[in-house]
Amino acid sequence: MALDNQKNREFKIVGTRPDRPDGLDKVTGRAKFGADAYATGMLHAAILRSPHAHAKIIRISTEKAEKLPGVKAIVTREDFSKKVTGENWNVLENVMAGDTALYDGHAIAAVAATSSLIARDALKLMEVEYEILPHVTDVDKAMGKSAPVIRAGASDKSVPEGLHPNVVRYHESGHGDLSAGFEAADLVIEDTFKTEATHQGYIEPHACLAQLGGDGKGELWCCTQGHFHVQKTCAALLDIETSALRVTASEIGGGFGGKTAIFIEPVALALSRKTNRPVKLVMNRSEVFRATGPTSSTSMDIKIGMKKDGTITAGSGVFRLQGGAFPGAPMEFTAMCAFAPYNLENVKQIGYDVLSNRPKQAAYRAPGSPMAAFAVESIIDELCNRLELDPIEVRLKNASREGTKASFGPKWDRIGLVECLEAAKQHPHYSAPLKKGQGRGVSSGFWFNHGGETAVTLALSEDGTAALSVGTPDIGGSRASMCQMAAEELGISYDKVRTTIADTATLGYNEVSHGSRVTYASGLATIKAARDAVKKLCARAAKKWNIDEEAVIWEDGFAKPSGPNAGDFEPIPLAKLTKSMGRTGGPIVGHFEATPEGAGVSFATHIVDAEVDQETGRAHVVRYTVVQDAGKAIHPSYVEGQYQGGAAQGIGWALNEEYIYGEDGRLQNTGFLDYRIPVASDLPMIDTVIIEVANPGHPYGVRGVGETSICPPLAAIANAVSNAAGVRLKELPMSPVRILEAIKNKT
Amino acid sequence: MNKIHVNTSVNGDNLEFLCDPRETLLDALRDRLNLTGAKEGCGTGDCGACSVTLDDRLVCSCLVLGVEAEGKSIGTVEGIAEGENLHPLQQKFIEHAALQCGICTPGILVATKALLEKNPDPTETEVRYWLAGNLCRCTGYDKIIKAVMDTARDLREAS
Amino acid sequence: MRLLKIKHKIKVNLWSGLKHLADGSTEVEIYANTTGDILTSLVEQFPSLKDTIDAGVSIVIDGKVMAYSLTEPVNSENEIYLLQRIKGG
Numbered sequence: 001m002a003l004d005n006q007k008n009r010e011f012k013i014v015g016t017r018p019d020r021p022d023g024l025d026k027v028t029g030r031a032k033f034g035a036d037a038y039a040t041g042m043l044h045a046a047i048l049r050s051p052h053a054h055a056k057i058i059r060i061s062t063e064k065a066e067k068l069p070g071v072k073a074i075v076t077r078e079d080f081s082k083k084v085t086g087e088n089w090n091v092l093e094n095v096m097a098g099d100t101a102l103y104d105g106h107a108i109a110a111v112a113a114t115s116s117l118i119a120r121d122a123l124k125l126m127e128v129e130y131e132i133l134p135h136v137t138d139v140d141k142a143m144g145k146s147a148p149v150i151r152a153g154a155s156d157k158s159v160p161e162g163l164h165p166n167v168v169r170y171h172e173s174g175h176g177d178l179s180a181g182f183e184a185a186d187l188v189i190e191d192t193f194k195t196e197a198t199h200q201g202y203i204e205p206h207a208c209l210a211q212l213g214g215d216g217k218g219e220l221w222c223c224t225q226g227h228f229h230v231q232k233t234c235a236a237l238l239d240i241e242t243s244a245l246r247v248t249a250s251e252i253g254g255g256f257g258g259k260t261a262i263f264i265e266p267v268a269l270a271l272s273r274k275t276n277r278p279v280k281l282v283m284n285r286s287e288v289f290r291a292t293g294p295t296s297s298t299s300m301d302i303k304i305g306m307k308k309d310g311t312i313t314a315g316s317g318v319f320r321l322q323g324g325a326f327p328g329a330p331m332e333f334t335a336m337c338a339f340a341p342y343n344l345e346n347v348k349q350i351g352y353d354v355l356s357n358r359p360k361q362a363a364y365r366a367p368g369s370p371m372a373a374f375a376v377e378s379i380i381d382e383l384c385n386r387l388e389l390d391p392i393e394v395r396l397k398n399a400s401r402e403g404t405k406a407s408f409g410p411k412w413d414r415i416g417l418v419e420c421l422e423a424a425k426q427h428p429h430y431s432a433p434l435k436k437g438q439g440r441g442v443s444s445g446f447w448f449n450h451g452g453e454t455a456v457t458l459a460l461s462e463d464g465t466a467a468l469s470v471g472t473p474d475i476g477g478s479r480a481s482m483c484q485m486a487a488e489e490l491g492i493s494y495d496k497v498r499t500t501i502a503d504t505a506t507l508g509y510n511e512v513s514h515g516s517r518v519t520y521a522s523g524l525a526t527i528k529a530a531r532d533a534v535k536k537l538c539a540r541a542a543k544k545w546n547i548d549e550e551a552v553i554w555e556d557g558f559a560k561p562s563g564p565n566a567g568d569f570e571p572i573p574l575a576k577l578t579k580s581m582g583r584t585g586g587p588i589v590g591h592f593e594a595t596p597e598g599a600g601v602s603f604a605t606h607i608v609d610a611e612v613d614q615e616t617g618r619a620h621v622v623r624y625t626v627v628q629d630a631g632k633a634i635h636p637s638y639v640e641g642q643y644q645g646g647a648a649q650g651i652g653w654a655l656n657e658e659y660i661y662g663e664d665g666r667l668q669n670t671g672f673l674d675y676r677i678p679v680a681s682d683l684p685m686i687d688t689v690i691i692e693v694a695n696p697g698h699p700y701g702v703r704g705v706g707e708t709s710i711c712p713p714l715a716a717i718a719n720a721v722s723n724a725a726g727v728r729l730k731e732l733p734m735s736p737v738r739i740l741e742a743i744k745n746k747t
Numbered sequence: 748m749n750k751i752h753v754n755t756s757v758n759g760d761n762l763e764f765l766c767d768p769r770e771t772l773l774d775a776l777r778d779r780l781n782l783t784g785a786k787e788g789c790g791t792g793d794c795g796a797c798s799v800t801l802d803d804r805l806v807c808s809c810l811v812l813g814v815e816a817e818g819k820s821i822g823t824v825e826g827i828a829e830g831e832n833l834h835p836l837q838q839k840f841i842e843h844a845a846l847q848c849g850i851c852t853p854g855i856l857v858a859t860k861a862l863l864e865k866n867p868d869p870t871e872t873e874v875r876y877w878l879a880g881n882l883c884r885c886t887g888y889d890k891i892i893k894a895v896m897d898t899a900r901d902l903r904e905a906s
Numbered sequence: 907m908r909l910l911k912i913k914h915k916i917k918v919n920l921w922s923g924l925k926h927l928a929d930g931s932t933e934v935e936i937y938a939n940t941t942g943d944i945l946t947s948l949v950e951q952f953p954s955l956k957d958t959i960d961a962g963v964s965i966v967i968d969g970k971v972m973a974y975s976l977t978e979p980v981n982s983e984n985e986i987y988l989l990q991r992i993k994g995g
Contacts, residue, residue: 017844019841019842020841020844022849023840023841023846024833024841025849026846026849026852027824027827027828027833027837027840027841027846027849027852027856028784028824028825028827028828028833028837029782029783029784029785029823029824029825029853030784030825031849032783033786033850035777035783035786035787036777036783038778038781115767117767117769117770200884201884202848202850202884203786203788203794203796203848203850203851203882203883203884204786204788204848204850205787205788251848251849251850252848253786253788253848253849253850253851254847254848254850254884254885255848256884282787284790285788285789285790285791285793285794475847475848476847476848476885477844477847635844637843637844637890638844638847640844640890641844641847641885641886641890644886644887644889644890645847645884645885645886645887647887648886648887648888649884671789671791671793672788672789672791672793672794672882673791673793677882677884678887679878679879679880679881679882680874680875680876680878680879680881680883680888680891680892681872681875681876681878681879682879683875683887683888683889685889685892686887686889
């Protein structure tokens, strides 16, 4: 559905900042998250995990555990479907190991018992005989000749011949003549960059409560970004029918992409089926780190040529991503996003998806894009430094605009990169003086955004209020913006709309809350459903006035005759039409079911000031400004919240966070003490500027904002830290040790 | 293992429960007393989502054993509002959009209430260090800090 | 009587990694009226592309990304690019 052809529409509710509808529940502790559900007769489950990075499972002995009083059932891979194929097979292989443990933390078996303490005790009584295999956890080593083959035959047809079997997918794109482009440059810089894997770090561990009977009918409560996806996948993994399983999404304690994946729900369902009792399964934090989430780690070679006037003549990038022991590292996105902010005649990007003995990577906010920006934008910054050019001017000079050819091929639709760069240039932050020991960095970032399957129902009540059911779990306050859009269309006040995340039995299929799609797609669906209801309301008024339906218009919550020709009737308010709806044709419900295509892409530019302690190597962010295109901000506070949250996660990724594997292939830092996400005292206030370049694919112009905010930070912070330290940092995180070493090697 | 009988007070109510000596206070609150406002984010005292007060001292309830509640007075997020009247902090958190997913919110509210009772006029830095033990992954803390500072200002003006 | 619809001649731009699966070219010509036709025709003409297309691709029509839809109309005037399926976190 295209942008409304209503120039200068004056919104009454959209663009304001009302209190979120779930606010009261969340500040009083009564909001129910994944682990907050209890059922009568409930059992507690726990999962046995591999202590080895790579090992053949010779035998699993469960006899001792089964004899422990209170233990009711144990499941292994045998208890799941034998028929799954494709990506579902990968999901099952990750949910419960087959004949091989592929990473430290890989699930081997699970137990259900009358208490969680007994379940944990039972794990200690299970004996697994392993044959330890050689392992590899580093992406470059995993591509090397001597690397152990993690899964023979896993490569698809895209992979050129002669590469190690751990390379399972290959991407190549670009255009122009690279060598001519580099030839035309006054300065060419080429370098290698690395980023470590990070975790989404949501504070709520995965949790679910499952009931499944021998009749194949079940109920599942879980924290997820997409309960319809959970329903479909669990049904496949357990060999039951999709519609026979009803899934309800709990409140979700953070996801950031990590809760688009499925880990424990099929296990709880299998245990429930075996015991015919409800089973609750909650991960602990260590399990979350070892077996869920992380991003890919990367190794990237970038080469960029620039003229003295700042024109970029060519750019090339090779991106190697490991995504754990399963295909799917988002290297094609890393490749496609890398040079997206630049209008380049000559560009080429190559991506490798590499297997290693690490957990299956999961999406994390704009999967693959932040790392690409780190590598590319670091070189752009270095070129600007050496050619003594202003980094924003150079970015403006080469910026992608409507109609220019994207680095990955097609020409751009209306985009807001230039507007972001201009706003950043004019922001007081950009011209503020720096103190001694401080450096400034800027970076742009890009993400595609997504639409996806969406179904929404809006039911009007007799008293003139509206019950809106959406199928996309609310991860960051989206119910508030849904209420705003529905109220705006219906012409009623914000608090007369209640938005519920409906279960899988109530609505048609809704794709996961990912790809920054909720405010775009569920928002568009809400507007459409409200307009559907309005059409029905107008029909009721038309019937009452005995005029054509087309002769009735809807304005500010009233049905009105469209003009003098339609007749002279007193406008009827919504509440009056709904009061009599039972006797004028029945309930009035608006619907929308479709797959909106038209999610506008999004760009951002970040400005960062960082301070580096030359003696300890500690880097600290002292000032941060986010400028990002939101298309149209429905609830500006929650748009700002997405900007600030993305920036903060980027600060963690850039400075502290990393997966540390020992020589034994085991994850060394499986808690928040050693895997340090930013705390309040680490951060400054995060300033935000909302740019609104309307997305032509949404009636109000909305673009998703959730993901793009994490694209520029790694690069912007690295540029600030490098400029403060006086030496280019090429590896993330920029821990004190790495910074000190870089300073030492400089002199 | 035999369970132990514990007498305690939660949010002013005298309560009793039976718990395994290995169970934490957080387990007891959630699984024995049906008070699920305190959350388990880590179980190791690193995230603060389980923050409660124990005889007016701010603690991570995942690091306290259930049996240690014997004879003590516990305050949880469920006790912050008075009937239908929200505490000013709760109101400001909603008003400032200081929560996104809301999983850390109970712990942060318990912690900031304890702060303002001790120090009604904290600096931004003092708020940031006080809350350094309460992880929030969604907000970047910006709006949380603003909500706390704004509440403190209002409370000072009101007193 | 069955109506035979004349299909539009469409130039489809592939990412260069697909070259070796499409007779060494990144620009291929097929006949199609919709995004769905494009995918069907591509597989008919270049059977080696089947796995890639089955794994998920998006089609960009004049700069607008169509992540899933098989029913979007296309004609000879459109600029058409194939991309790997767009998703997100």
